Amino acid sequence: MAVPRARAFDAVHAAVPAMLLAGTVALCMLAVEPVLVAVSLAGALAFSLVARGARPTLRGLAWQLPLLALVCLANPFFSASGSTLLFKLGPRSVYLESLAYGATMGALLVAVVLWLQCAATVLTQDRLLALAPRRARAVPLLLGMVAQLVPQLLRRSRDVRASLAACTAAGPRPAARDALTRTSSLLLSWSLEESLERADSMRARGWESGRPRTAYRSERLRLRDAASLAGIAVLLVLAAACAWGLCAQWHFYPRMTAPAPWWAYAPFALLAFLPVVAELVARLRERGRL
Incomplete structure (x- = not known):
């Protein structure tokens, strides 16, 4: 029998991974900048390999990568804009900027799908039910x-x-x-x-009997969970400010601007790789190496 994998977020309240992954997915969808998208895709791929395993991840990439290539190659034919001409295909001109924009959007789509798959692995149905209010459980x-x-x-x-x-005895059909x-x-x-x-x-059976129905709470918010939520909130704010500044200065058309210095991407990279780092640390602790 296969031993179940350890989960870094099993030891904390479900609100911690929910806030982290929801914020990461939201920033991933809104941050349309090539380096940010590449960082988000790398973080999602690394976390998927660790949390879901190599086989499910590769099985998903078998249809996700062709989708990325399709979006990348189809965009120049729908948006023939830019200043760096690569080649002409009949009456259509293919520009480097259009190709880069298509590749960025395709990578963003794959990154969002990977993050959602990872979130479904970490946030199981019972943990999501624990997050819901008592009325919502009905x-x-x-x-x-x-x-x-x-x-x-x-x-x-x-x-x-x-x-x-x-029934034809009552007369004709109405x-x-x-x-x-x-x-x-x-x-x-x-x-x-x-x-x-x-x-x-x-x-x-007791529904609406006038007394509040009791429920067993398998997860309780502790002090360390509150500290983790506060730290994630600060990191999300820093990553959002980083993504906003980088996306404001980046332009695909008419000519792509130069990327920002590497340190400007540090908050967003820390947010993207935090789940996989937490998972690896939890597994090393389980094996007694930390």
Whole structure:
């Protein structure tokens, strides 16, 4: 039997990885600058290899990389702009700036997909349910009831229409509007009758009995979790300010500007590689090497 992998974020409250990954995904989608996109893609790929494993990551890249190439190669034909002409393909001119913009957008799309896959690995369904307020935990019940009642209502509608069509002793078939009115009236009365029975059944099981329903909280927010959230918030603000400044001075058209100094990318790089560093540190601690 395979031993389950250690997760760096299992020892902290679910709000910590939720805030970190949600902020990372948001900045990744908004920061359209080649170096920032490359850093985000590298961080997402590294975290996916560590957290999800090499085989699922490579299986996903089998369709993600062709999508990146498609976006990169298709953009020059839809946006023939720029000042550095590479070659002409019939009446279309392919510019370096258009090619770079397409490559950046394709890499951004792949990075966002990888981050979302990593978030789904770290934030399992029970951890997301623990983050939801108490009232929101009834949403799965409501969705389950809707998924059950809608097909039942459609099936009964077909039965009502078939019964009305088969009843020829009452005279000719009514018009479409009259038939719709009779079908709706029968379905409404049928649904109201069953709603009373369903409400009595749920009340007998304790729903809305007047007392607050107790729930076991598997995760509690501790002092170190609050400190981690504060540190992540500061890092997100610094990374957002870094991305805003870099994107403001970068232009694809008519000519690409020069990248900023390497230290200007440090806050965003720290945010992008924080999940994989935390995962590696947790695994080294588990093996007793730290």
